[in-house]
Each structure stands twice: as structure tokens, then as C-alpha cells.
Amino acid sequence: MEKSSTIKKDLPLTEAVALISGAGGPMGAAIAKRLAADGASLGLIDISGRRLTATAEEIQNDFPNIKVCTVRANATDKDETNAAIKEIVEALGPVTTLINVVGGIRGGELVTPLLGMTEERFDSTFALNLKPLFWMVQAIAPGMVASKKGAIVNISSVTFAGDGDQPEYAAAKAAVSSLTRSLAIELAPDVRVNCIVPGLIQTSVIENAAPKMVKDYTNRSLLKRLGQPEDIAGAVSFLVGPDSNFITGAALPVSGGIPASL
Incomplete structure (x- = not known):
């Protein structure tokens, strides 16, 4: 019997070179594993070399025929990002699929109302959620346009509708959603x-979240559970694959039924 790890010619992403930022975290790792199962070659970037190595080793154990190139880099640093992209392109070829996962809130409390927030907290949240996307798209999208093919997926959040406990994070994710639409217009029709x-x-993130916050999200969900990284990975697989060829500029909720709109 043929092993599941063997790449089949009919897998949807056998010709894709996918670059995933934040590939060492739970969400990024799940996305990397799913795209490996779909047949894509993988360029993986993460600020943690330890987590990055763990992700790559698991993929190579499960999918030994998949090409994987890992580069430890801080995605909020333009020079490190560009150097990482160059190394990945040299190893795997031009990037056809870009997944911008890096984001969140750096350290400290997850919940900080705006009136008690420092300027450093405000600036760092915007930098973490927007700068990596900015650097990645500027470096990779021109090649996609030139080749007249490509798919980009950004990670936003239901908080973009507004959140009194995480106002700067909500605003940053609203910007991610807006930039997605703007880029879809700018890069159409080929990307x-x-x-x-x-x-x-x-x-x-759940480890640092207040129990009440987790309970509130669970109760708001129509499915009465938290999402799993694999739920996001499945949605990414769809949006970069051939079954979504007529979808661009969209914000796809993967939120258990929690509304995702301003």
C-alpha cells in the first residue's frame, strides 16, 4: 500500500513554493504541515530556531519527499526578512504562495484598555502585526506579478470589529483586513x-489568557469550542488551492460562528 507521505501528482500544490512566516508557532506549524500534505515545497521562517527545527523535523518525518528550507529570522526586521527570503528562493525557487502568520501581542498582559496603554505597547503591536506583512509582500509580490500567478493569505482576527480589552490589537487586525482588500485590488488579476x-x-496565547476571556469566546461561538490550529490550516489550504481560483479580496471567518465584520 502506498504511504500517505508519498507525494502524488494529483495533489493540489505539488508545483507550489509556499513561504510561511511564524512557522514555528502552533498555527504556523499546522499550516506548514497541511501544505506539505498538499504537496507544496516549504520555506519556513520563525524567530525561534528551536521551534522552527521542530516543525521542519516533523514535516520531514511525515513527508520525506517534501522540500523544506528553514531560516531563523525576525520578521519585523526588514533586513533579516529580505535575507531569509533570498535564501529560500535560492533553495526552492520563486515563491508562489505566501502565508503571513506573524502577529499577536508581545509579552505582558493580553488585556490592556487604551486609556491605560503605553505608547511602546501601541507601537509594538502595530509593528508586529503589520511590518512583517509589509516586508514580505514588497519582496515577494513583484515576482508573482511578473509570473502572472500567486496566492497570498494574511491572518486577521474577529477582534478587528473592535475590542475594548485589546483596542490596539483590534485596530492592527482591522488594518490587516483592509490591506488584504487593497492588495487584492492592486495585484489583480494575476495574484x-x-x-x-x-x-x-x-x-x-491561551496560556496567558484570563479564564473569563476564554469562557466568553467559547460562549460566543455557535460551536461552543475554541478553534484549533488545524481549523486555520484547512482554510489556508482552500484559499491557496485551485478550488478558490475565483476568490480574492475576501475575509474568510474561521471563528465558530462569531461574526467577523465592522
Whole structure:
């Protein structure tokens, strides 16, 4: 019997070179594993070399025929990002699929109302959620346009509708959603750009979240559970694959039924 790890010619992404930022975290790793299962070659970037190595080793154990190139880099640093992209392109060829996962809130409290927020907190949240996307798209999208093919997926959040506990994070994710639509217009018709709008996902963030926050999200969900990283990975697989060829500029909620709109 043929092993599941063997690449089949009819897999949807056998010709794709996918670059995933934040590939060492739970969400990024799940996306990397799913795209490997779809047949894509993988360029993986993460600020943690340890987490990045763990993701790559698991993929190579499960899918030994998949090409994987890992580069430890801080995606908020333009020079590090560009150097990482150059190394990945040299190893795998031009990037055809870009997944911008890096984002979130750096350290400290997840919940900080605006009136008690420092300027440093405000600036760092915007930098973490927007600068990596900016650097990645500027470096990779021109090649996609030149080749007249490509797919980009950004990660937003249901908080973009507004959140009194995480106002700067909500605003940053609203910007991600807006930039997605702007890029879809700018890069049309050859490059498709979409974003996923997750609810609360079971990642390391939950470890620092107040129990009440987790309970509130669970209660708001029509499915009465938190999302799993694999839920996001499945949506990414759809948005970069052939079944979504007529979808661009969209914000796809993966939120258990929590509304995702302003």
C-alpha cells in the first residue's frame, strides 16, 4: 500500500513554493504541515530556531519527499526578512504562495484598555502585526506579478470589529483586513489575496489568557469550542488551492460562528 507521505501528482500544490512566516508557532506549524500534505515545497521562517527545527523535523518525518528550507529570522526586521527570503528562493525557487502568520501581542498582559496603554505597547503591536506583512509582500509580490500567478493569505482576527480589552490589537487586525482588500485590488488579476479571520484559537496565547476571556469566546461561538490550529490550516489550504481560483479580496471567518465584520 502506498504511504500517505508519498507525494502524488494529483495533489493540489505539488508545483507550489509556499513561504510561511511564524512557522514555528502552533498555527504556523499546522499550516506548514497541511501544505506539505498538499504537496507544496516549504520555506519556513520563525524567530525561534528551536521551534522552527521542530516543525521542519516533523514535516520531514511525515513527508520525506517534501522540500523544506528553514531560516531563523525576525520578521519585523526588514533586513533579516529580505535575507531569509533570498535564501529560500535560492533553495526552492520563486515563491508562489505566501502565508503571513506573524502577529499577536508581545509579552505582558493580553488585556490592556487604551486609556491605560503605553505608547511602546501601541507601537509594538502595530509593528508586529503589520511590518512583517509589509516586508514580505514588497519582496515577494513583484515576482508573482511578473509570473502572472500567486496566492497570498494574511491572518486577521474577529477582534478587528473592535475590542475594548485589546483596542490596539483590534485596530492592527482591522488594518490587516483592509490591506488584504487593497492588495487584492492592486495585484489583480494575476495574484489572489485573501485573509482569514480567526476566532480564539488554541495556541500558546491561551496560556496567558484570563479564564473569563476564554469562557466568553467559547460562549460566543455557535460551536461552543475554541478553534484549533488545524481549523486555520484547512482554510489556508482552500484559499491557496485551485478550488478558490475565483476568490480574492475576501475575509474568510474561521471563528465558530462569531461574526467577523465592522
